[in-house]
């Protein structure tokens with residue numbers, strides 16, 4: 001082999017080795033930052049004036065003993081526990097600090113757009129626990145700071161991360177506040193929110209009814225869309241003051257203003273919108289645990305996932321230190337908010353709204369490896385981010401004058417543009433090659449998402465071929481002559497070409513930065529920092545060439561070194577993003593076949609391609625001289641293909657990266673006590689369909705009498721309407737299946753089922769509109785999560801949501817339908833009226849989700865392998881005409 005390599009090949013390989021080692025070291029550093037290795041969690045006997053992760057974990061342990069879902073006894077127990085803890089604090093508090101603890105019961109009704117769908121809500125008897133901690137000489141008008149976290153759990157999950165961890169942090173923060181001797185200069189309000197998972201009802205109830213709501217001058221929403229890791233500021237606003245306070249005070253800053261640009265694209269919402277947008281314009285921060293998304297809303301979101309660190313390759317996002325970092329950050333931010341002169345109550349905000357800084361647009365901010373945070377206003381960004389593009393345009397003129405006018409400005413500029421196009425082509429190919437490989441992989445493998453439980457496979461497969469894409473344009477560069485007349489210029493053609501490639505790449509990043517700026521987005525700092533770092537790299541490189549009089553490996557190294565801090569940042573941001581995307585692909589929803597099968601793999605391949613492009617791209621203009629060698633490209637391709645072959649040995653799921661399965665026992669009822677149909681329905685939310693599931697879960701298949709020949713053509717498909725109980729999440733499903741089931745288990749357990757009936761005769765008004773008076777009875781169901789009503793027909797008004805109807809939902813050109821979710825206290829009947837604008841019938845479909853499943857269903861659920869996380873519940877469906 002060695003004899004076949006030229007000396008330039010050998011230099012190329014040497015350089016490749018150097019680059020590989022450099023990125024490996026950077027990646028290790030990034031990995032340890034993302035795994036909180038630099039944060040030492042404090043023990044249970046840490047000083048009382050410090051936030052202690054161990055003490056917070058103790059709260060999580062208590063909270064995760066029972067399921068805290070709406071309708072289950074554990075929710076009540078959690079409320080009692082939280083209240084007890086706060087009452088204990090109240091007793092321990094010194095006389096100069098005042099602790100008020102309240103249990104509030106909330107009721108309400110409103111309309112909201114959620115996941116792009118209009119839904120109406122009516123709720124009653126949900127419980128919030130609210131505590132206010134202030135100095136003893138509190139004025140009731142003092143503006144306050146709110147911190148919110150929810151203690152209710154998602155369906156079927158112990159909710160250790162989501163959001164036991166949030167509540168635990170808040171309890172520990174309340175304790176530190178009372179016991180550290182710090183007297184908050186402005187009151188702190190802790191909202192322990194008892195109904196978030198039912199779509200933000202707890203915060204709505206608080207903002208609509210609580211007596212302290214108008215005092216709030218700033219709010220922090222603590223959430224978890226994973227189980228640990230960096231708790232990222234995902235949203236902030238209105239105005240830039242909240243992020244500014246964060247920037248000044250966070251101990252371990254974790255924030256990217258670009259997150260705000262991406263957040264609207266991710267399905268899901270948090271209480272942040274209630275405080276800062278929907279029902280108040282409180283300056284707010286939305287701080288979310290993002291990694292560990294494998295467990296989010298699954299039965300695996302348990303206490304041990306917050307604690308033990310496991311095999312790094314499995315990427316189990318169990319990171320000791322996560323809660324410590326969150327606690328230290330929150331304490332510091334709370335102190336900064338309460339000390340800020342800009343903290344204003346609702347009334348003060350209103351009166352000053354016209355003149356104040358609230359109108360300031362979104363700032364640009366980002367943390368550097370959670371070590372420090374860079375923050376600048378939009379105004380500064382406008383100036384700063386415009387500089388690269390100006391330099392790009394001015395450079396040809398400067399070179400024209402520098403080289404004693406021997407070169408034409410236009411020719412120089414043309415060559416720059418050519419360099420830019422080449423760089424852009426490289427970046428495009430860096431994205432396209434992994435996409436092609438991923439599609440190829442799907443053809444030879446039995447299933448999608450092969451990298452799901454083993455993210456390193458995605459890196460192994462996609463990075464080398466992405467690099468090939470990045471380098472390919474350089475191999476054909478010589479086929480396109482320069483526009484400059486080489487014969488009259490003192491510089492060598494190679495030097496001119498390199499110059500064109502460098503400034504072209506620089507221009508590429510400068511243009512991207514400007515595009516971001518023009519689009520009004522808050523990112524752009526990434527490409528800005530790339531172009532800003534390329535300048536010193538170019539100067540170092542040029543000086544080194546001048547001193548040694550020729551291009552050498554040494555000069556290439558001189559080019560790389562000044563770029564290292566910027567590359568480390570790219571790897572940090574890109575690594576985080578890739579891991580996040582990989583985890584989320586397990587719950588992104590199945591897009592109907594045939595293309596749906598490819599979507600997650602293509603998305604991950606493209607993400608790795610983009611990240612490789614931005615992490616290695618800045619090196620290309622200079623380093624491709626050494627790297628764009630046929631032998632190197634060959635090696636890279638071999639690695640990709642090898643990884644591809646290797647990947648077929650892996651299974652996409654593990655119990656550290658479970659597949660999500662939804663299992664609904666559907667019971668169609670009539671009257672109060674008859675079941676007319678009973679079936680088991682299954683859905684999955686990623687691109688490996690139910691056929692995959694049953695193939696690899698043979699015991700379940702056997703139990704359901706599924707043979708080898710099961711296909712979607714012959715199987716009983718379940719209709720979307722039967723999943724109404726979990727609307728709009730159900731819209732993420734496709735290709736759900738239905739199997740007959742027995743109902744005697746349910747009949748043994750329950751005597752009465754949900755039922756809707758008239759409680760008095762309907763009335764007709766002068767304009768012919770008809771009002772029907774209805775009573776909704778939930779039977780003797782034990783653990784009701786929610787009841788969903790779907791009303792179709794000429795509905796013109798109702799007794800919910802201040803008589804306002806939500807925008808109608810229509811399915812496949814069907815009649816307009818109105819979705820209403822009822823939650824809380826299933827012991828008491830709901831009474832309400834519906835008004836029809838004509839004499840046509842109103843049709844009401846009802847679905848009630850009960851978390852109790854019968855023994856037969858429980859047994860079936862138990863047959864699923866460990867790599868499948870099964871959320872199971874019963875859904876009672878009935879329909880009525882009025």
Ligand SMILES: [Zn+2]
Pocket residue numbers: 150162163196223224
């Ligand atoms: Zn949550």
